[in-house]
Amino acid sequence: KQDFDQAVFLVQDLCIETFAVFEPQVEAGLLIQNGFERNFEFTGSAKVKHTNRKFTQKDWFPDDLLYWSMSTLGNDAERPFTMDPYILPVMYGMLRITNTSVKSAPMTFILITRRSRHRAGTRYFSRGLDEQGHASNFNETEQIVILNDDASSGMTTFAGDGGFSNNKLPGGETQVLSYVQTRGSVPVYWAEVNTLKYTPKLQIRGVQSAVHAAKLHFDEQIKLYGENYLVNLVNQKGREQKVKEAYEDMVKLLVSNPAEDTEADRTTREKFHIVEPQGGRHEFDKLHYVYFDFHNETKGLKWHRAQLLLDQLKDGLMKGEYFRGVDKPSGGVQVLSRQTAVVRTNCMDCLDRTNVVQSMLGRFTLSRMLTDVGILKAGENAQEDAAFEHLFRNVWADNADVVSKSYSGTGALKTDFTRTGNRTRAGALQDLNNSITRYVCNNFLDGPRQDAFDLFLGTYTPDPSGLGSAHQFADTRPVLIQSLPYILAACVFFIFISLFTRRLPDATVWPLRIFVLLCLVGAAWSGRFITSHGGLYVNWPKLNTPAHA
Structure with a gap:
C-alpha cells in the first residue's frame, strides 16, 4: 500500500459463472479447406480506379464493392481514423505484372481482376441479383500499360518496387494507360436448382419484382463507370431463352422510350438484338443493351466471327475512351483522357463466353492505346508482335481460370482458343474433363465452399453463445x-x-x-x-x- 499508494481489498467471495463456449472449429475448417489463400491479394497500392470519377482523397481507399476484408474490420464509425494507414486492403481475384515490349518499346503490362464481395458464392448457389442490387459473380477487370516506369529516382514505381520497373526511354515521361471492363450475372431474380441432373432446373421470378433491385444495381454501375454497354451472350433458344428475354424486358423497363433493332443472317433470326434509349435525359438512359448470339455465330470453330460483336461495339468503345495519365517531373499527374464508359459482359455463368469477349475487347483497346502513344502505326495492332501476343493470350487465359475456379470449381472452358487462337482436340478433351468436374463440384462439394464465402464475408455471423451450432452441420x-x-x-x-x-x-x-x-x-x-x-x-x-x- 505504501509503495504503490493503492488500496488493497480482501476478496470475501468468488463466484465463477459457467456459460457455453463457442468453438468455431467447423467454421474455421471451412475457410482452411476451401483454399481461399490462393486467390487473395494484399494490395497496398494501385487502389485508384481510372474511370469517370474525379480524384479525391477517398479514392485512395479501397472500394467497398471489392474490399474483401471489410467484414473483419468492424464498423468504420467505431474505428479511429488514425488506424487507416495500418489497414491492409484484401482483394479476391487475379493480379499479374509483367515486363514486356511491343515493337521493341519496353513497357509494363498489368492485368487485375477484382471480385465483388457482395453476393459472392458458387455457381448454382449464387445467381442473378439480391434485393440490395448486388449481382452474382461480379468482377471488375482492369488492363494497365505503364510506359517508362523505372525506379532510377529512388522512388517506388507505379507497378511496384524496382523489380517490376521497365527500361525508361530517353526523354520519355512515365505514362499510365488503363482500361476497365466488368462482368456480372443477368440482373434479374433467377436461380438454377440442383437436382443431380446435368442441367439444373431454371427458375425466373417476374421481371417486375426485380425492378427495384435492378435500379439499385445500375445506379451504382453508372456512378462508378458512366455509360454501360450491356453485352448479353446467352443462347436465344432453349432453356437460356427465358434468361435472355427477362434481361431485355428489364432494360426496356429502365430506359426511356426504348428503341429495338434486330439483325438476322442466314443461320439465325437474331444475330444481334439492340435496345437503345431515345430520351437521353433519364439516369438509366446510359444503359445500352447489345445481344449477340455467340454460340450460333461461332459454332463449327468459327471463333473469328466474334469480331462481329467488336464491330458492333466499336463506336461506343471509341466514345468511352480509356484512362491516360502522365506523371510530370513536378510530381503531379496530368490526365489526358478518362474512361467514361464500361462494357458489362455476361453469359449464363459469366465465365467461358465472357472470357473470350473480354480478351478480344482488351486486345482492341491495347492496340488503340499503343497507337495513340506512337508505338504502333495507324492500322497496326499489338498481336503482330508474336512474343507479346503469346504473353497477352496466356495472361488472359490465366485470368479466365482464376475467375472460373472461384465460381465453378474448375478452370475455364475454351481457354485453348484464348491461349493459342485455335480450338484444339486437346482443348476439347480438357473442356470435357472440366465439365464433368464442374458437375461433381456443383452438386457434391459446393455447399461447404458457399459456407466459407458466407462466413468470411460476414453474410453469416456465428452465434457467440454457441447455441445450436453443434447441430448446424448435422445431417x-x-x-x-x-x-x-x-x-x-x-x-x-x-x-x-x-x-x-x-x-x-x-x-x-x-x-x-x-x-x-x-x-x-x-x-x-x-x-x-x-x-x-x-x-x-x-x-x-x-x-x-x-x-x-
Whole structure:
C-alpha cells in the first residue's frame, strides 16, 4: 500500500459463472479447406480506379464493392481514423505484372481482376441479383500499360518496387494507360436448382419484382463507370431463352422510350438484338443493351466471327475512351483522357463466353492505346508482335481460370482458343474433363465452399453463445434416405463380384442367381429413388441454406 499508494481489498467471495463456449472449429475448417489463400491479394497500392470519377482523397481507399476484408474490420464509425494507414486492403481475384515490349518499346503490362464481395458464392448457389442490387459473380477487370516506369529516382514505381520497373526511354515521361471492363450475372431474380441432373432446373421470378433491385444495381454501375454497354451472350433458344428475354424486358423497363433493332443472317433470326434509349435525359438512359448470339455465330470453330460483336461495339468503345495519365517531373499527374464508359459482359455463368469477349475487347483497346502513344502505326495492332501476343493470350487465359475456379470449381472452358487462337482436340478433351468436374463440384462439394464465402464475408455471423451450432452441420435426413447411396454402391459391387468371380465346379447356381436378382432390384429401386429425389442428395450450404433446398 505504501509503495504503490493503492488500496488493497480482501476478496470475501468468488463466484465463477459457467456459460457455453463457442468453438468455431467447423467454421474455421471451412475457410482452411476451401483454399481461399490462393486467390487473395494484399494490395497496398494501385487502389485508384481510372474511370469517370474525379480524384479525391477517398479514392485512395479501397472500394467497398471489392474490399474483401471489410467484414473483419468492424464498423468504420467505431474505428479511429488514425488506424487507416495500418489497414491492409484484401482483394479476391487475379493480379499479374509483367515486363514486356511491343515493337521493341519496353513497357509494363498489368492485368487485375477484382471480385465483388457482395453476393459472392458458387455457381448454382449464387445467381442473378439480391434485393440490395448486388449481382452474382461480379468482377471488375482492369488492363494497365505503364510506359517508362523505372525506379532510377529512388522512388517506388507505379507497378511496384524496382523489380517490376521497365527500361525508361530517353526523354520519355512515365505514362499510365488503363482500361476497365466488368462482368456480372443477368440482373434479374433467377436461380438454377440442383437436382443431380446435368442441367439444373431454371427458375425466373417476374421481371417486375426485380425492378427495384435492378435500379439499385445500375445506379451504382453508372456512378462508378458512366455509360454501360450491356453485352448479353446467352443462347436465344432453349432453356437460356427465358434468361435472355427477362434481361431485355428489364432494360426496356429502365430506359426511356426504348428503341429495338434486330439483325438476322442466314443461320439465325437474331444475330444481334439492340435496345437503345431515345430520351437521353433519364439516369438509366446510359444503359445500352447489345445481344449477340455467340454460340450460333461461332459454332463449327468459327471463333473469328466474334469480331462481329467488336464491330458492333466499336463506336461506343471509341466514345468511352480509356484512362491516360502522365506523371510530370513536378510530381503531379496530368490526365489526358478518362474512361467514361464500361462494357458489362455476361453469359449464363459469366465465365467461358465472357472470357473470350473480354480478351478480344482488351486486345482492341491495347492496340488503340499503343497507337495513340506512337508505338504502333495507324492500322497496326499489338498481336503482330508474336512474343507479346503469346504473353497477352496466356495472361488472359490465366485470368479466365482464376475467375472460373472461384465460381465453378474448375478452370475455364475454351481457354485453348484464348491461349493459342485455335480450338484444339486437346482443348476439347480438357473442356470435357472440366465439365464433368464442374458437375461433381456443383452438386457434391459446393455447399461447404458457399459456407466459407458466407462466413468470411460476414453474410453469416456465428452465434457467440454457441447455441445450436453443434447441430448446424448435422445431417437431419432420415437414416434410410442417407443409406440409399451406400445400398446402391453395395448392390452394384456384389453384382460385379458375382459376374466376374470364378465359381467352384460343385457350387449351387440358384442361390447365387436369386442373390444377384435381389441386388439388381435393390440397385434399380435405390437408383431410381436417388435420381427422382436428387435434391435430397445435393450438398447444400448449411449456414445460409437456399429457400428451395
